[in-house]
Amino acid sequence: MAEQADNVGLFLSPSDHLHTMSKPLFSLDRVNEGVYRVMDGQAQHVGNLKRIGGLWKFKAVGYTEEGALIPGGGPLTEQHNLTFESPDVEAVSARLTPSPGAGGSGTIQA
Secondary structure (H helix, E strand, O other), X not given: OEEOOOEEEOOOOXXXXXHOOOOOOOEEEEEEOOEXXXXXXXXXXEEEEEEEOOEEEEEEEEEOOOXXXXXXXXXXXHHOOOEEOOOOHHHHHHHHOOOOOXXXXXXXOO
């Protein structure tokens, strides 16, 4: 795992990339001490990780074709409200990545 001041990303070696090619990768961009923006492997905003009541909750988002935000929407709607102990990019990626054959286009849609 590589870490920068305000951006935490999951970086893979070439051999890892071959093994996980069909899985989306996620990164966490710190907004403030209680919020991280969750970005998919195509740098699309797919949700937020928010500290609520001592836990970190994933809040899915999607966008209309006009760019309007859809809270709870988007490609990760099914994972909306998942909880995490910390904003750990590896744990977040593991739980948000669909299992093989689960469907999902990996693109943001309404």
